[in-house]
Structure formats: structure tokens, C-alpha cells
Amino acid sequence: MKPKLMALLLLAAPFIGLQPAAAQLRVDITRGTEAPMPIAVPSFPTGASVATPAGTTADLGRQVAGIISANLQGSGLFRPLGAGAFPAPGMADVQQPQFGAFRTAAAQALVTGFVTANPNGTLTIGCYLYDVFSEEELMRQGFTVTPAGWRRAAHKCSDAVYSRLTGESGYFDSRIVYVAESGPRTQRVKRLAIMDQDGANHRFLTSGQSLVLMPRFSPVSETISYMSFANDRPRVWLYNIGTGQQEAVGTFDSMSFAGRFSSDGRTLLMSVTRSGNADIYAYDVASRRSTRLTSSNSIDTSPSFSPDGKRIVFESDRGGAQQLYVMNADGTGTQRISFGEGRAGSPVWSPRGDLIAFTRIVGGKFRIAVIRPDGSGERLLTDSWQDEGPSWSPNGRVIIFSRTERNGRTTLRSIDLTGRNDRRIPTPLDASDPAWGPLLR
Amino acid sequence: MTERGALLAAGGLHLALLLALSLGISRALPNRDMSPDVTPIEYLEIGPVPTATKLPQPSMEAAPRDPGPPPSSDLPDVPMPQAPAPPVVAPLADDKAPQDAIAEDVRKAPPPRSAPSQARNSFDPGAMAALIDKAIPDAPVRPRDTSAFAKSIEQAIPKGARISPRQVATLEQAIRAQIAPCWNPPIGGADVSEMTVVLKIRLNSDGTVAAPPEFVSQTGASAGNQAYARAFVETARRAVLRCAPLDLPADLYTHWREFELNFDPRQMT
Structure with a gap:
């Protein structure tokens, strides 16, 4: 009997394992959190604190971490955790972080590094990024700077962290040029001013003797184009930030305005008026020759190249009201891309190429919006009384613009593409017409 | 013993008993001492055979009540329920019930020796006949209709070894609900x-x-x-x-x- 029973059990064995043919479970995660990523940015340690013209290295270590925190927080994508949440790391911890403490603080990533003074008077600032959960080193970079340039090292470290974690290029080591306004409404003084993207290192570029408008950065050089009423003749000028040298563009005997560089910096697009209408011209910076691109009986202005230089977006009232149009770089193939309620103006092509930012004007309200180059996917990013004059961050993720309050005050603000991260950019005076420059080298 | 082991063992025992009873071997059993050495080693911890009187009932109840789509095909493609995610524990606790009942029975089970006779006494040939080919008792070695047999056994295997579409959906929801916020x-x-x-x-x-x-x-x-x-x-x-x-x-x-x-x-x- 015993063998018989065993045989039966053996026979039955396959059936016991009769679980469903193991089609593996596969779960779709279609939503995540949009909450900013918690990231630890403790003070950067220093071996032995040394006095430098910019302060002691220990003090700089704290400030570098502070700048990185502020940059990351300002992006809206990160939530830096204060130094109080974990013990201050020492030099040995930079390459061997105590991950447990950062995990406890719920940080997902850790930015650390060091500040040391070199015998030749320069500073070395190390920058490390770790994944707190996998305990992997994600990135490390080092910067040697003069004591005066320590902020740039902090910005470069921020860019490296941002870029490694988001996969996009950064935008922190960059500058903004804008029009600083002061004085009563009837006698407004407008000066060109430049500052770091976080508002630091602010300085004025022009004295305010003549009115200036519409400054625009060259993406590749230390050159700004702007419109000046110097000598009572409004025209586009070029300004070299490094040398202070200025030069008028072209020999137009009429008004020229709204200059904007191509992404290679070789061509400057602008509007030139003749007998009441404005047309778009391309000005070759090297040869100083200009080519007319539009010839309608309307006001064509605010031209902006696509990043590949093949197309141009501009605004025109040729259809009756101010709208956006896209044409080839040689002026052919013009197509209207903005429709819908109200007017659309001051378009700027994103450095990423995928979007065009512009000012949507409906019922006396000016708002910042984006639209795809084919005219689809229009989206309003801001909702205030008067937001205008958008300009893209170098990575095409953030837009800076000017906001006019009902009391007449004008400020600079930035908004990211999600439309949820509306931030004030500090300026000492009223500010308008910002232009974001390229990443510094 | 792990829960999984216990479940498999329980399933196996059910099956062995089912076979033994239906193939007429039960007739020989009363004369025989059900000595522990016959029991395969992996069943040893369960030792006392579950109360045979209740054996068929909990096993059948443990099978999915809602037949749903064919159990073994394309599990991930099962349509998701439209209702919002149920709390992870609630529906599963419900599903667990039969197993808990079994476990309870195991603990209360009488000494092993009494089990076989009880099993024989309470055995319902009519019910079993529906499950097993009638030809089998005459062919003591090998069941002929294995597919029908397999199906009946599949249904008799306790929960956990297999998974219903509803459980798949619930499990997916539980995973999703925990991963998405992170x-x-x-x-x-x-x-x-x-x-x-x-x-x-x-x-x-x-x-x-x-x-x-x-x-x-x-x-x-x-x-x-x-x-x-x-x-x-x-x-x-x-x-x-x-x-x-x-x-x-x-x-x-x-x-x-x-x-x-x-x-x-x-x-x-």
C-alpha cells in the first residue's frame, strides 16, 4: 500500500504547483509627485580656516552652500534642507559621507564639497553630488577661482548639480541685463544695468543721460544690443560689456529698434521704420551689411531666430491686429501662428527650440504665454495685470519678464514652464525689459 | 514554517486525501495504522491531519467566488476596477478568511489517528463524483481526465497560491499608491x-x-x-x-x- 500512496502523491505533485502561469506583475506608475526634491546642502567644510580677501574659508564654505541652496530652491524643483537637520560634515566626510544622517533627514541627494585657500591666493572649491539612497557618487567638480570670483564657483556647482539631477543644462552661472528705472513718470531716467541671475553683483552700464530700451544679450559674446535715443535718433547700438565700447548699428537714416541676436551671435535681427511702416532686417555683425526680410505695409517687429537659425518668429499687424508669424530665415514662407482672443506680441524663441514665449494681450491684461512654433499648444503662464517682455533662461526652462503693478511700480519676475514658480528677482530700482544672458564660460 | 509552506502542505494534504478517498483506497485505510512515517517529511509539521469532516468545505470556499476571466491567462491584462483604490488591507482580509479558518481547524484538530475514520464517515461520494471521473476508482493508478481533475484541484488549492483578478488589481493599486508619492x-x-x-x-x-x-x-x-x-x-x-x-x-x-x-x-x- 505504501508505494501506491507514494505514487499517488507523486502524481498529484504537478497539480499542487498549479499556480497561474506566472505572467509577471507589471504596474504602471503614471503619476509622481510634483513636490520639490529634498536635497541636503550642508556647509562646505574647510581644512583649516584661512583668511582671504573674500572672508575666511570657513565663512565662504557656509556662503557657498547658501548660494547653492538658494539657486536650487529658486528653480522650484528642489527643497534644500537646512544645515540644522544633520551634523556639519568635516573634510573627511566629503568623500565618505555619513549617508544615514541624510536619509534620516529625508534628503534624496546630497551636495557637499570644500573650500580651501591656495598658496598663490586663489581658492579651490570642490563640489560633490551623491545619491543618498543608492550611496553613489553622481558627480564631482572642482573650481579654482580668485577670491572675488567665489560666487561663480557656487553657481557653477549649482549648475552641475541641477544638470546631473534633471538631465537639463543649468542656468545659474549667467547674468541678466535690464532697464533700471528711476525718477518721476514725466522725467523717467532709464539706465542699462547688469547683474547675476540671482541679483548679486549689480552694476549700471549707462549713465541715464539718454533713454535706453530693449537690451538683448548676444548668446556667444560679451555684447549687448540695445536701443538708445542718443542724439535724438532712436537706433540700435551694440555695447561690449568687457571694454565698455559702444557702436551704432547700420547706417539707417530712420529709426531702428528691437534688435536680437541669432544663436551664433553673427546676425542681429531688428526692425527698421520707413514711411510709417516697420520691416525686419538681418544685420551681419562682421560685415555690417543688412538684408531686408519683410516688405509689407504693416508694422513687422520683435523678430527672434529659432536656435538652429533656420526660421524667424516676429509680430505683425498685417492681419489687422498684432499677431505672431513664423517665416524662413530668408523671409519666405510666412505663416501666422497665433489666433484666438486678443493680440499677441514680443515673441521669443526658446533656446531649446520647442516653444515660443510671448505676451498675450486680452482685454487690457498682459500675460506671459508659450506656444509651439506650429501654433499649437498655447498656454498662459502668468495671470497678473501687466506682465510683458519675456526672455528665456539659457536652458529654456525659465522665463524672466517685467511686471507692472497698478501703482506704477515695475519689477522683474521669473516663471518656469510649469507656470507655478513665479518669483521676484531683486533689483535696487524699478526694473523693466529684462534679457537673460548665456551661461558664462 | 512559512505561511507559503503551510499553504502548500495543506493543499497537498487535501489533494492526497481527496485522491485516497476517491480512489477507494479509503477502504483499505481503516485496517491500517496511519503511522507518521507514511507522511512525507514536508508535511510533518502539520502532522495531525486536518479534521476531515470539514476538509472539502473550506477548500471549496477558498476557491475564487467570482469566477471571472480564465484564471491562468494574462493576469496583467485584467481590466482594472473603476472604483477608487480600496484600502489595501480590507479586501485581502476578506480573502484570507478561509485560510484562517483552516489554520484554526489545524490547531483544534484531534489526534491524527481519529482523522481517517472521520474522513471516511463524512465523505460525500456524490459531491466527489462531480469532480472526479467515475472511471477512476476502477483504475487505481492513473486518472484519465487530467484537465478536469486539474481544474477541480486548482479550485481546491487555498488562496494565496493563486490570485484573482481582483487581487491583482488590489495589489497593483497598493504598489502604485506607495511608489507614486516617492x-x-x-x-x-x-x-x-x-x-x-x-x-x-x-x-x-x-x-x-x-x-x-x-x-x-x-x-x-x-x-x-x-x-x-x-x-x-x-x-x-x-x-x-x-x-x-x-x-x-x-x-x-x-x-x-x-x-x-x-x-x-x-x-x-
């Missing part, structure tokens, strides 16, 4: 709307990660967006590591011991 997808990137990544997850029975999430596949990556593609995969990995340990129904461990997660943020953009 995932910071890099939204706003130019290519985010087209990018997805599939990771293979291996978990210990306590919900902790048994091995680093393994890359399976990715869509939307190109030569031009490698940095973004890499960062994207890392956010998915981080989500799993950050969320662990996952709190998932222990009785379904065989189904979530290893599974795949498809991270697809299209609905977010």
Missing part, C-alpha cells in the same frame, strides 16, 4: 512627454528591497537626450529605494516578490 519625475524637460522606463523590482517578504532596481527598458531616449534619459531612470530608481519597505499583503508575496514597474509620466504633463 517619485519626483523630472517634469518640464523637453522630452518628458515621450519618456518611460521599466524597472524590475525584487523585494524581500518584509517589503524591503532585495536587490537594486534593475533596468529593463526605456522609451523616448535618443542620442540627443542621454543626460535627461539617465536622470529619468535615476528618479525611478530613487522612488523605489525611497519608498521601501513596501507594505504589501504577505499572503500574496509570491506575486510581488518580483515585479516590473513602468514609469510613465505622460499624465503629468
Whole structure:
């Protein structure tokens, strides 16, 4: 009997394992959190604190971490955790972080590094990024700077962290040029001013003797184009930030305005008026020759190249009201891309190429919006009384613009593409017409 | 003994008993001492055979009450319930009930020797006949209609060894509900709307990660967006590591011991 029973059990064995043919479970995660990523940015340690013209290295270590925190927080994508949440790391911890403490603080990533003074008077600032959960080193970079340039090292470290974690290029080591306004409404003084993207290192570029408008950065050089009423003749000028040298563009005997560089910096697009209408011209910076691109009986202005230089977006009232149009770089193939309620103006092509930012004007309200180059996917990013004059961050993720309050005050603000991260950019005076420059080298 | 082992053992015992009874061997059993040495070693801990009187009933009840789609085909394609995610524990607790009943019975079971006679006395040949080919009693060695037999046995196997569509949905919901809040997808990137990544997850029975999430596949990556593609995969990995340990129904461990997660943020953009 015993063998018989065993045989039966053996026979039955396959059936016991009769679980469903193991089609593996596969779960779709279609939503995540949009909450900013918690990231630890403790003070950067220093071996032995040394006095430098910019302060002691220990003090700089704290400030570098502070700048990185502020940059990351300002992006809206990160939530830096204060130094109080974990013990201050020492030099040995930079390459061997105590991950447990950062995990406890719920940080997902850790930015650390060091500040040391070199015998030749320069500073070395190390920058490390770790994944707190996998305990992997994600990135490390080092910067040697003069004591005066320590902020740039902090910005470069921020860019490296941002870029490694988001996969996009950064935008922190960059500058903004804008029009600083002061004085009563009837006698407004407008000066060109430049500052770091976080508002630091602010300085004025022009004295305010003549009115200036519409400054625009060259993406590749230390050159700004702007419109000046110097000598009572409004025209586009070029300004070299490094040398202070200025030069008028072209020999137009009429008004020229709204200059904007191509992404290679070789061509400057602008509007030139003749007998009441404005047309778009391309000005070759090297040869100083200009080519007319539009010839309608309307006001064509605010031209902006696509990043590949093949197309141009501009605004025109040729259809009756101010709208956006896209044409080839040689002026052919013009197509209207903005429709819908109200007017659309001051378009700027994103450095990423995928979007065009512009000012949507409906019922006396000016708002910042984006639209795809084919005219689809229009989206309003801001909702205030008067937001205008958008300009893209170098990575095409953030837009800076000017906001006019009902009391007449004008400020600079930035908004990211999600439309949820509306931030004030500090300026000492009223500010308008910002232009974001390229990443510094 | 692990719960899984216990369940398998219980299933096996049910089966053995079922076979023994239906094949007429039961007639020989009363004369025989059901000595422990006959019992295969893996059944030893259960030792006292479950009260035979109740054997068929709990087993049958343990089978899915809602027949649903064919149990063994295409589990992941089972349509999701429209209702919002039920609390993870509630429905599963319900499903567990029959097993708990069995376990309870095991604990209360009388000494082994009395079991066989009780089993014989309470055995309902009519019910069994519906399940098993009538020809089998005359052919003591091998059942002929294995498919029907397999089906009946499948139904008799306790919960946990197999999984109903409803449990699949519940398990998916539980995983989703725990992973999603930990995932910071890099939204706003130019290519985010087209990018997805599939990771293979291996978990210990306590919900902790048994091995680093393994890359399976990715869509939307190109030569031009490698940095973004890499960062994207890392956010998915981080989500799993950050969320662990996952709190998932222990009785379904065989189904979530290893599974795949498809991270697809299209609905977010």
C-alpha cells in the first residue's frame, strides 16, 4: 500500500504547483509627485580656516552652500534642507559621507564639497553630488577661482548639480541685463544695468543721460544690443560689456529698434521704420551689411531666430491686429501662428527650440504665454495685470519678464514652464525689459 | 514554517486525501495504522491531519467566488476596477478568511489517528463524483481526465497560491499608491512627454528591497537626450529605494516578490 500512496502523491505533485502561469506583475506608475526634491546642502567644510580677501574659508564654505541652496530652491524643483537637520560634515566626510544622517533627514541627494585657500591666493572649491539612497557618487567638480570670483564657483556647482539631477543644462552661472528705472513718470531716467541671475553683483552700464530700451544679450559674446535715443535718433547700438565700447548699428537714416541676436551671435535681427511702416532686417555683425526680410505695409517687429537659425518668429499687424508669424530665415514662407482672443506680441524663441514665449494681450491684461512654433499648444503662464517682455533662461526652462503693478511700480519676475514658480528677482530700482544672458564660460 | 509552506502542505494534504478517498483506497485505510512515517517529511509539521469532516468545505470556499476571466491567462491584462483604490488591507482580509479558518481547524484538530475514520464517515461520494471521473476508482493508478481533475484541484488549492483578478488589481493599486508619492519625475524637460522606463523590482517578504532596481527598458531616449534619459531612470530608481519597505499583503508575496514597474509620466504633463 505504501508505494501506491507514494505514487499517488507523486502524481498529484504537478497539480499542487498549479499556480497561474506566472505572467509577471507589471504596474504602471503614471503619476509622481510634483513636490520639490529634498536635497541636503550642508556647509562646505574647510581644512583649516584661512583668511582671504573674500572672508575666511570657513565663512565662504557656509556662503557657498547658501548660494547653492538658494539657486536650487529658486528653480522650484528642489527643497534644500537646512544645515540644522544633520551634523556639519568635516573634510573627511566629503568623500565618505555619513549617508544615514541624510536619509534620516529625508534628503534624496546630497551636495557637499570644500573650500580651501591656495598658496598663490586663489581658492579651490570642490563640489560633490551623491545619491543618498543608492550611496553613489553622481558627480564631482572642482573650481579654482580668485577670491572675488567665489560666487561663480557656487553657481557653477549649482549648475552641475541641477544638470546631473534633471538631465537639463543649468542656468545659474549667467547674468541678466535690464532697464533700471528711476525718477518721476514725466522725467523717467532709464539706465542699462547688469547683474547675476540671482541679483548679486549689480552694476549700471549707462549713465541715464539718454533713454535706453530693449537690451538683448548676444548668446556667444560679451555684447549687448540695445536701443538708445542718443542724439535724438532712436537706433540700435551694440555695447561690449568687457571694454565698455559702444557702436551704432547700420547706417539707417530712420529709426531702428528691437534688435536680437541669432544663436551664433553673427546676425542681429531688428526692425527698421520707413514711411510709417516697420520691416525686419538681418544685420551681419562682421560685415555690417543688412538684408531686408519683410516688405509689407504693416508694422513687422520683435523678430527672434529659432536656435538652429533656420526660421524667424516676429509680430505683425498685417492681419489687422498684432499677431505672431513664423517665416524662413530668408523671409519666405510666412505663416501666422497665433489666433484666438486678443493680440499677441514680443515673441521669443526658446533656446531649446520647442516653444515660443510671448505676451498675450486680452482685454487690457498682459500675460506671459508659450506656444509651439506650429501654433499649437498655447498656454498662459502668468495671470497678473501687466506682465510683458519675456526672455528665456539659457536652458529654456525659465522665463524672466517685467511686471507692472497698478501703482506704477515695475519689477522683474521669473516663471518656469510649469507656470507655478513665479518669483521676484531683486533689483535696487524699478526694473523693466529684462534679457537673460548665456551661461558664462 | 512559512505561511507559503503551510499553504502548500495543506493543499497537498487535501489533494492526497481527496485522491485516497476517491480512489477507494479509503477502504483499505481503516485496517491500517496511519503511522507518521507514511507522511512525507514536508508535511510533518502539520502532522495531525486536518479534521476531515470539514476538509472539502473550506477548500471549496477558498476557491475564487467570482469566477471571472480564465484564471491562468494574462493576469496583467485584467481590466482594472473603476472604483477608487480600496484600502489595501480590507479586501485581502476578506480573502484570507478561509485560510484562517483552516489554520484554526489545524490547531483544534484531534489526534491524527481519529482523522481517517472521520474522513471516511463524512465523505460525500456524490459531491466527489462531480469532480472526479467515475472511471477512476476502477483504475487505481492513473486518472484519465487530467484537465478536469486539474481544474477541480486548482479550485481546491487555498488562496494565496493563486490570485484573482481582483487581487491583482488590489495589489497593483497598493504598489502604485506607495511608489507614486516617492517619485519626483523630472517634469518640464523637453522630452518628458515621450519618456518611460521599466524597472524590475525584487523585494524581500518584509517589503524591503532585495536587490537594486534593475533596468529593463526605456522609451523616448535618443542620442540627443542621454543626460535627461539617465536622470529619468535615476528618479525611478530613487522612488523605489525611497519608498521601501513596501507594505504589501504577505499572503500574496509570491506575486510581488518580483515585479516590473513602468514609469510613465505622460499624465503629468
